[in-house]
Amino acid sequence: MSNDIDNKKLYKRYLLLFALGFVSALFVSSIAGPYIRDFANEGQPISTTNSAIKESEEAKSPKFGDYLVENDVWSPDQKPAPVDLTSHPDAPMYRTRLREGTAQSPNFADHFTIIEIGCGTMCQKIAVVNALNGKVYFPEFAASVGTDYQLSSRLLVVNPxxxxxxxxxxxxxxxxxxxxxxxxxDHFESVGRYMLRFVVDEKRN
Structure with a gap:
């Protein structure tokens, strides 16, 4: 009789330990699971619902035609104004590159010139020069693989x-x-950040 009672107690303990172990496993999985998945997917295309990264099928990346220049003030027979090195504290440091870049006609937003200046491995500092008055602007962001822009549009794509x-x-x-x-x-405003695969696939289709 005593053996039967002991066996029943031991069986109940096993059941209790099994239940506790199962609950603990579920708890750990719920906490660590996302981190394990993130580690496993490291280096893969980002998947997120963050509104800053638009990846849904309905979202469309901005197009140059969405931001056309409204008033054309530059004429082909004009010559760009000399670079105003006093218009920005960093301008004198890049005077040679700025002057080289503005030797030709504007290439952005009617009367502006985009100039990329190397700043290291996979790094391009961006300068914007107004061809009408020579004023120089340096946005705070930089590029890794260059930029894309058009003379008739105000849109700039960083890292196309x-x-x-x-x-x-x-x-x-x-x-x-x-x-x-x-x-x-006289400045840039962000209008979106997009995943590489989403935009490339969009343009392929």
Whole structure:
């Protein structure tokens, strides 16, 4: 009789330990699971619901035609004004590159010139020069694989998706995002950040 009672007690203890172990496993999985998945997916295309990164099928990346220049003030027979090295504290440091870049006609937003200045490995500092008065602007952001822009549009694409794809192929890192900015008078305003794969696939289709 005593053996039967002891066996029943032992069986109940096993059941209790099993239940506690199962509950603990569920708890650990709920906490550590996302981190394990993130580690396993490191280096893969980002998947997020963050509104700053638009990846839904309905979202469309900005187009140059969405931000056309409203008033054309530059004429082909004009010559760019000399670079005003006093218009920005950093301008004198890059005087040679700025003067070289503005030797030709404007290439952005009717009467502005975009100039990329190397600042290290996969780093390009961006300068904007007003061809009418020579004023220089340096946005706070930089590029890794260059920029894309048009004379008739105010849109600037930093790290264009096609160039990202050329640089990384299907092995792009999670930071390989394309930023879109619109020129407003004397500064850029962000209008979106997009995943490389989403934008490349969009343009392929």
């Amino acid at each position: 998706p096609e160039r990202m794809y050329e640089a990384f192929g299907d092995d792009w890192p999670t930071w390989a995002l394309s930023d879109y900015y619109v020129w407003q008078d």
